[in-house]
Amino acid sequence: MPVPPVYLDYNATAPVRPEVIARMQEIWAAPMNPSSVHAAGREAKKHLENARKSIADSISAWPNEIMFTASGTEANITALRGIAGKRLLVSAIEHSSVLKARTDAQMIAVDDKGTIDVAALDALLKDGTPALVSVMLANNETGVIQPVREVAEICKKHGALLHCDAVQGLGKMPVDFGVLGVDMMTLSAHKCGGPLGAAALIARRDLAVAPLLTGGGQELGRRAGTENLAAIVGFAAGVELSADRAHILQIRHWLAFIESEAEAIGGVVFGKSAPRLPNTTCVAMPGVSNEVQLMDFDLKGYAVSAGSACSSGRIEGSHVLNAMGVEKSLVASAIRISAGWATTQRDITTFTEIWRATSQRLKKN
Numbered sequence: 001m002p003v004p005p006v007y008l009d010y011n012a013t014a015p016v017r018p019e020v021i022a023r024m025q026e027i028w029a030a031p032m033n034p035s036s037v038h039a040a041g042r043e044a045k046k047h048l049e050n051a052r053k054s055i056a057d058s059i060s061a062w063p064n065e066i067m068f069t070a071s072g073t074e075a076n077i078t079a080l081r082g083i084a085g086k087r088l089l090v091s092a093i094e095h096s097s098v099l100k101a102r103t104d105a106q107m108i109a110v111d112d113k114g115t116i117d118v119a120a121l122d123a124l125l126k127d128g129t130p131a132l133v134s135v136m137l138a139n140n141e142t143g144v145i146q147p148v149r150e151v152a153e154i155c156k157k158h159g160a161l162l163h164c165d166a167v168q169g170l171g172k173m174p175v176d177f178g179v180l181g182v183d184m185m186t187l188s189a190h191k192c193g194g195p196l197g198a199a200a201l202i203a204r205r206d207l208a209v210a211p212l213l214t215g216g217g218q219e220l221g222r223r224a225g226t227e228n229l230a231a232i233v234g235f236a237a238g239v240e241l242s243a244d245r246a247h248i249l250q251i252r253h254w255l256a257f258i259e260s261e262a263e264a265i266g267g268v269v270f271g272k273s274a275p276r277l278p279n280t281t282c283v284a285m286p287g288v289s290n291e292v293q294l295m296d297f298d299l300k301g302y303a304v305s306a307g308s309a310c311s312s313g314r315i316e317g318s319h320v321l322n323a324m325g326v327e328k329s330l331v332a333s334a335i336r337i338s339a340g341w342a343t344t345q346r347d348i349t350t351f352t353e354i355w356r357a358t359s360q361r362l363k364k365n
């Protein structure tokens with residue numbers, strides 16, 4: 001199926017960059033299992049370790065701190081289930097893979113701007129019970145950037161471990177394992193122009209994370225299964241290409257068109273007063289349900305999203321906006337626009353015109 005004429009759903013998945021596809025095709029051309037001892041296997045191992053080093057260098061980690069997985073979901077679950085004997089605290093706006101990793105997780109509240117309540121975290125950690133905390137770098141729905149360094153300091157003060165889901169930050173803001181001061185971090189290739197099927201859990205070298213998948217000794221025994229080499233090479237290429245953020249920074253100015261349009265007609269921009277990713281805006285068109293909006297935009301050739309789409313394609317109410325205390329009718333009329341490497345200014349100005357026309361027409365009905 002061709003990519004829709006105007007694709008504004010990069011936070012769900014970004015189109016794969018052509019340079020990434022070219023590099024992956026070179027790998028696919030030969031049989032390559034990095035665990036094989038023959039020449040083809042050694043060649044595969046070289047590609048695997050080059051990709052690992054390139055990603056490690058870009059985030060100030062050591063190559064042996066990077067464990068490749070098949071998805072961000074797998075990396076999140078490995079991090080949160082792989083550390084035994086600690087209570088788990090997660091922010092209320094995390095991705096469902098974090099929220100559902102363990103049934104006994106305690107929630108950390110967020111404020112009405114969509115930012116984690118650090119004082120609440122501090123209070124929760126005060127009793128000194130060994131804890132593991134998970135706080136995302138940037139939220140997938142609102143784009144709100146979380147104060148992860150501050151969270152890391154609080155965790156350190158109380159002797160708690162910190163995992164950070166940085167899946168949405170990759171390629172859109174600086175992501176530096178060392179600077180963030182976290183113990184574990186998740187990345188996923190398909191959010192930055194790399195392919196589906198490759199992601200990583202970065203874990204401090206002295207931290208023992210029990211494997212989720214056991215069997216072969218791949219990834220230093222931390223994740224069994226032959227590595228998806230073409231996807232991993234594509235992942236490294238995606239990370240490399242997204243290091244230049246000039247284009248993505250420009251997008252914030254373009255998204256201001258739609259935000260001022262929304263506000264001019266009584267709409268709401270969520271998390272607007274908090275630091276946000278440059279590519280994301282979440283806006284409500286009061287009085288028009290997001291399902292109706294999405295169908296209308298889809299018919300006109302614009303791909304955007306709302307809340308999180310479940311596997312049946314229906315829209316579930318956003319747990320992120322609910323956690324921010326947003327009124328129910330506004331939650332039901334909120335959509336997310338997320339742009340990326342191939343988005344043009346024209347894509348956003350034409351979408352803004354369509355948004356305005358849709359809002360005028362549907363409100364009358």
Ligand code: PLP
Pocket residue numbers: 011012070071072073074076095097136138139140165167168188189199
């Ligand atoms: N974490 C966040 C913040 C996400 O937005 C997503 C995907 O939408 C994931 C984790 C899961 O990543 P993946 O699709 O690679 O499993």
